[in-house]
Amino acid sequence: MSLEIPASVKVWSQFIHPVVMWVLLVISLYAMYLGIQVQRTRFAEGETKKELIKGRYNIRHYQIGSLLLALMVVATVFAMGVTYINNGKLFVSPHLLVGLTMTALIATSAALSPLMQKGNDFARYTHIFLNVVLVGLFGWQAVTGMEIVQRIISKM
Incomplete structure (x- = not known):
């Protein structure tokens, strides 16, 4: 059985990934902000700590991180899949390899959550390091992704 995908769907499906990834870049920056607030809460004292706790930054950071993990994967x-459907192959490029690396980084970072909840500082600092690297790679991916989008548009 062969399922033929309409040409218009093939063309426009190529733009879903870039749009979603730009949204995820913004959400990841928000997750970083929440993570910084969690750290501030952890080290604060007295009234400042009470005020920061009211922000529920830890819960919001966890929820946003979970959303990021799911949507990024x-x-x-x-x-x-779209690349393969449209071209009959995947283009092995730095953009693809870095994207796969980012997927592994975010999964690893999320997997550290149970250890962090038990107070493991090594897991916490590894989580922070992985996510800083992830955001840096995300910025690079945004630039290379736009180059790919421009090539797609030029061939239309």
Whole structure:
């Protein structure tokens, strides 16, 4: 059984991944802000700590991080599927390899959560390091992704 995808769907499906990834870049910056607030709360004292606790930064950081994990994995697989459907192959490039690395980094970072909840500082600092690297790679991906989008548009 062969399922033929309409040409218009093939064309416009190529732009879903870049849009979703730009949204995820913004959300990841927000998650970083929340993580910084969690750290501030952890080291604060007295009234300052009471005020920061009211912000529920730890819960919001965890929820946003979970959303990022799920959407990044889905968007990565979706982009690879669309590329394969439209071209009959994946283009092994730095953009693809860095994207797969980012998916592994965010999964590893999220997997550290149970250890961090038990107070493991090594897991906490590893989580922070992985996420700083992830945000840096995300910025690079945004630039290279826009170059890919421009190539797609020029071929339309």
